[in-house]
Amino acid sequence: MIELVDIAYVRSGAADLAGAVRFATEVVGLEHVDGGEPGVAHLRADGRHHCLAFVEGASGVIASAFTVADPGALALAETELETRGFAVRRGDPDEARSRRVGEFVAFDDPFGNRIELVVGQQTLARPVRYGRGAGITEFGHLCLDAPDVAEAHRFWSTTFNARASDWIGDAACLMRIDEVHHKLAVFRGDRPGLCHVNFQVAELDDVFRNWHHLQEHDVVIEMGPGRHPQSGAVFLYFLGPEGLTYEYSYGVRRITDEAAWRPRYFDPAERGSIDMWLGPTQKPVTQPQISSPQLVPEGIHP
């Protein structure tokens, strides 16, 4: 079994790179870390060098990345995935540099979501220079689409150390890799893609201040403010450029007594199963996976 230590980043294609960066900084509140790399923009939320990278090109998610402990663990993960029949590709040094990691490997999950496993993700020592005072404290979780959520859970919990924290019937599974209620979620969707990226905020007030800010900037609010009964977090989902859905949330549960926790099964048909405040709910817009069937380096897709 491969041990995921943390989430690392999401890498997304942006047809309008400047527009995607403007939104991520001025509206969402992330920092643009100027790496002097033409066509690539890195956005920072916490100690990580970046948790979101936009790459100029077709819109769509390129990869979602997780950290493993060290180069030895990465080599073992590579072998383990190959043994399980996955095609695995080692990133080359230029690609690793662009991701600000020491090494990485890429593979597709059984549903076609491109996943990268990384080691040596760069940390920046200086405080984050947030684009605005949204109250962001950290990159909270990422949510992928898959047509069969139970099968996705089986994959993530047998190949990796992900554990189901809660289920929303066959519509979604929220999985933890540490004490945080979930750092990975899977939502039922016909095609592979990124359902949303989540940023935690410091205070309940931040969620509501951000709600007003988004409305003043004519941003499409997809859901919320509301409260998820699963993590207990107060949430707000909104749609950014390039079809990327962002979520702010405050107050996510921590599961500190691992042995005592039992996943709960919420009925998606019950009003309140997604929002305890009974607001209107809908599936967030998914950013489709850019198809790269051959696991070849970026830029040389046939």
Ligand SMILES: CC(C)c1ccc(C(=O)O)c(O)c1O
């Ligand atoms: C609607 C999605 C899958 C969802 C459900 C619950 C939580 C939570 O408990 O925090 C989320 O963050 C979600 O994204």
Ligand SMILES: [Fe+2]
């Ligand atoms: Fe979420």
